[in-house]
Amino acid sequence: MHDHLREWIALSELPGIGPAGLLRLMQPESGCSAAQTSLLQLSHNQLQSLNLPARTIHHIRGYQRGEWPDREYLQEIDRWLQQPCNHLVTFICDRYPPLLKQISDPPLLLYISGDPELLHLPQLAIVGSRSASRSGIALSRSFASDLTAAGITITSGLARGVDGAAHMAAVALSKPTVAVLGSGLMNVYPRQHQSLADDIIRLGGALVSEYPLTMAPLPHNFPRRNRIISGLSAGVLVVEAARRSGSLITARLALEQGREVFALPGALNNPQSHGCHDLIREGATLIETSAQIIEPLASLLGSYCYDEQREAPDSIKLTDAEAVLLEQIGYQLITLEQLIGVTGLNAPVLLPQLVAMELSGYIENTPDGYQRLI
Template sequence: MQANNLPLWLALKFVPRLAVHKKIALVEEFGIKPLFTTKQSRSILTSSHGLTAKQLAAFEAPDWQKINAVIEQSIQCSSELIPFEDDCYPQLLKQIYDPPLVLFIQGNKKLLNRPQLAIVGSRNASIEAREVSFAIAQELSQSHFVVTSGLALGVDAAAHKGTLSVSEATIAVVATGLDSIYPSRHKKLAQDILKKQGAIISEFLPGTQARAGHFPKRNRIISGLSLGVLVVEATIKSGSLITARCAIEHNREVFAIPSSINNAQAKGCHWLIKQGAKLVESFADIVEELNPVDISGLHLEVERQDQQKPQQKTNNIEQKKNPQKDLCKDALLASVGFEITPVDRVVSRSKLPIEEVLTRLTVLELSGLVSAVPGGYLRVK
């Protein structure tokens, strides 16, 4: 790509109320430069493409002051702009219906065309969901996949941290401009991602703050970048199901991790499995679908795991408010899952002395919140 084409791609981005796929079709028909520099092209646009007066004005007189300001703001927040025609632009992302015309990126842009697997799930994730996300992210990263997620609380953060724990690079796709981090508590995580040669990307201009409508747009990019999407834990109305739906639309693989039927946080995963998503109990289940992978000349050979990791399932630790049972607020309850949880695991999760753990488990059992069973405890409510 010629460097001076970048302002033109931003100008195209700012053409109002014209769908992305139509903008790309115009570039394919005329070329990016002629669209803005050739009167003949603009004449054809007027006569045969049904553009409005405002759209034609955006081609004839782009707001260069705004465009230059965006470029300068991007430089100030240490980000780079990658337009659609750039060699570094993700080839898989180009295949979706409405790819961003320009990507903003901080960090390692070489990751964008490496094979990626998205890990998404609940922000209010159970401790088991976070553990599963962390462990699978580790294994994917060590098997030459780039783990991509959304820098959100819960599952997303666990996936990024799992990758970083084995000193591998991860991609975070965000729903704000790159001059801010959302949620703000993840500023340290974002810094760690960049230190480990990872990348943070966005389609939103610098200065853009988090809004509800931005997250579905962010989710389609997560899916578009990836060979498949793993949903670790999600409610029926979870934004993670939007990502899964995008994956189906993008002809990507969809994976889901099952859990207890009592776990309301996992009903979205169970629904996905009913719809045909691949049920995942271990890393090997993902490799079975994606190995070997061959995209854009990149051949990835991942050896099957000789021994599968012990099955880990996601469980609900959301503390339901009940004014009649203050014990529901006991933090220890979050360390007990809806499947058998050994006492030593409760101790490890809660970081409390075993004597205190045993005492509080007994109180919770007498209150009907947990049940003692062979091998440990089960959460009942």
């Protein structure tokens, strides 16, 4: 392994000091040399003068003795880098994404499986609930498909729910997408998305992580990785989010980073919509169509103009009874008991109609009631 990669790996894994603190120490005005190796070459007294934590100094001294990082560990990274699709990009490398470099605490290095050049293209993050409703999944796929067709690279976190649906939409179009992991790239999480991760690489996309290759998906990793999702992207679309969710962390980080934030409104009694409503009150742009996202990002796409195509209402084949029932369901969640009261029909008559409409994709049966999808 080249010495400069060993140095950056050591810097990125120093305990007791984060990327922002390290980058400050690497500036000329900090009293250290601007060279990335300077901190690792300082004497014990010099390190103590910087008021670094004892464990940080301990690891730096271990680096100077050649004891840390462990030789076997570095050999494992070397073997991984020998595969043609794998890359390790440092903060000072030309391949480092320029937009990510602008945030307050950019990662010192990125492990990338796939195409690192993709991180330089216009990206939009799509994030949302892991336990999204069927409507939320459908919206994530729809917006991701439209935006991918418009030339925007979709970036998300490979999680279940909204994230996975967004990646799958790009994969279905055989287009690249970027997945930022909260674990190491040799430990894809969730496991059920391993085949999706493989498809992303195969189609020219990229898996990205700042964490060591075999790092487990620890809970505190995910809020940290969210700054990378927003930092890589020109904007963030939140599809569904509860009030306490990682998606809101991503959106608020995006606002702090000066990125565009978009949110989809939802039913007032759907807890997964409350986070989006909060964001809209805080200044996020309320979105109903993909074109409303593409317009403010048009400068990134040159003169490209996207003509949004939607399924015409008359192409949806409803029976007369289904059309009437759909109007009575409306766009708010409604329980079976409420439907019985509104329609005057009893449950044995209503339930077969509701099941047929759910199978046709016209409505969704959620734990809180029925929701119209068209």
